[in-house]
Amino acid sequence: xxxxxxxxxxxKEEIEIALNAQVKMESEASQKYLAMASWxxxxxxxHTAACMYKQxxxxxEHGLKIFKYINEVGGAAITPTVGEVQQEFGSMRxxxxxxxxxxxxxxxxxxxxxxxxxxxxxxxxxDFMMWYVTEQREEEQLCRRILELFELIGEEGQGLxxxxxxxxxxxxxxxxxxxxxxxxxxx
Ligand SMILES: [Fe+2]
Ligand SMILES: [Fe+2]
Numbered sequence: 001x002x003x004x005x006x007x008x009x010x011x012k013e014e015i016e017i018a019l020n021a022q023v024k025m026e027s028e029a030s031q032k033y034l035a036m037a038s039w040x041x042x043x044x045x046x047h048t049a050a051c052m053y054k055q056x057x058x059x060x061e062h063g064l065k066i067f068k069y070i071n072e073v074g075g076a077a078i079t080p081t082v083g084e085v086q087q088e089f090g091s092m093r094x095x096x097x098x099x100x101x102x103x104x105x106x107x108x109x110x111x112x113x114x115x116x117x118x119x120x121x122x123x124x125x126x127d128f129m130m131w132y133v134t135e136q137r138e139e140e141q142l143c144r145r146i147l148e149l150f151e152l153i154g155e156e157g158q159g160l161x162x163x164x165x166x167x168x169x170x171x172x173x174x175x176x177x178x179x180x181x182x183x184x185x186x187x
């Protein structure tokens with residue numbers, strides 16, 4: 001009976017490997033954002049640090065969701081080990097350049113999983129991964145928007161302080177948008 005319960009009906013080994021790699025990548029993203037939050041905190045960018053702490057939590061959730069999915073569909077989720085992450089940054093702008101670079105790498109990895117799912121005719125996992133496709137579009141967009149602020153406001157004088165204030169507004173708007181979307185989903 002146990003064999004029947006654990007029998008792979010949908011999760012092929014190559015998909016399971018790719019999903020476990022994604023769990024690791026999300027976990028790495030979580031640690032990267034935590035290090036960014038710490039640097040921002042130490043350098044007086046209170047609001048931006050708060051955003052990054054929250055982002056770090058969100059990345060952990062992203063990883064955990066895939067982790068649970070792997071087990072749910074009969075695979076074996078592997079607890080990821082994460083290596084060293086960047087702790088020092090030259091500027092606040094550099095933090096967001098690193099964040100965007102990291103998000104682009106995650107987007108590419110997710111797209112590759114979707115391609116693999118199609119090739120393997122694993123439509124359940126493809127459907128599951130579409131949430132991540134949307135999420136990546138939003139996260140990249142937010143990083144780009146913030147990098148634009150450095151161009152628009154500039155980094156001289158009170159520029160960085162202003163950007164920190166703007167970050168609080170952007171994150172609040174994002175949270176409100178998320179709440180609205182959830183309410184719509186319920187209705
Ligand atoms: Fe993520
Ligand atoms: Fe992300």
